[in-house]
Amino acid sequence: MTGDHTVLVVDDEQAITDTYSELLDDRYTVEVANSGEQALATLSEGIDVVLLDRRMPGMSGDELLEEIRARGVDCRVVMITAVDPDTNIIGMKFDEYLVKPVSEQQLREVVERMLTRDHLDQQIQRMVNVASRLATLETKLDYEQLECSDEYDRLRSEFDSLRAEVTLPEETEDEYVHATIEKLDALLSERQ
Incomplete structure (x- = not known):
């Protein structure tokens, strides 16, 4: 099932993108990318929320976030990562930061908050x-x-x-x- 809003899930672990997709695809259109480069190819103005891992081989989530903002794509970005936040996140332009693991409820709630x-x-x-x-x-x-x-x-x-x-x-x-x-x-x- 697809919804009126589109969520892009970006994580280098296929199991995570599959899980998040399954948890969200009853309410939203879900796109998945397993690398920063693949996410850039998928990125468009139709994306409402990006769920983004920080540590990925090749282009990191931090670099992808910078590129999303540099391109002026009007979307909300939620970092969902195993990396605990530190002062290095101060200048990052994400909308919310969650530390893995996240529950189904947390995942659904954060997407709804971003859309609201x-x-x-x-x-x-x-x-x-x-x-x-x-x-x-x-x-x-x-x-x-x-x-x-x-x-x-x-x-x-x-x-x-x-x-x-x-x-x-x-x-x-x-x-x-x-x-x-x-x-x-x-x-x-x-x-x-």
């Missing part, structure tokens, strides 16, 4: 863009000018529509989502 973050980020980015334009107009124009501006009215309507569309979880254990919600709340309170 991606959707939430897109909604918030649109809202921030519109709110920023509104804030600029509100600081540069006086009340009478704003009242007479069709563009301002259009932006206000667009912002109100976006705000109504954004469904933020009331409670979340995902620290990233929690921090994002706090930023959005701060932005909204500044506008009022």
Whole structure:
């Protein structure tokens, strides 16, 4: 079975890519690669989440991560590795880091978190863009000018529509989502 989202599993151990694929293919379209080079050949804008091992012969997971970001591929990357994190991960641009072994539940939950973050980020980015334009107009124009501006009215309507569309979880254990919600709340309170 395939889903609306695509997950790329990258690990040099065939047993791991097979296992992760089996655990996820009931909900997602799953692509597998057993090397960094093979992953680059598979990589496309259609990939939503990459589950990436760090230690692989040839191109390492660290190098592949750098290449994914350098190419500007819009996907979430989760490092799933036997390498315990150290200060060497500080500059790495992954979205989450899990140490093997991971359970089926952990695997499914991390993919869902990545997809939730991606959707939430897109909604918030649109809202921030519109709110920023509104804030600029509100600081540069006086009340009478704003009242007479069709563009301002259009932006206000667009912002109100976006705000109504954004469904933020009331409670979340995902620290990233929690921090994002706090930023959005701060932005909204500044506008009022």
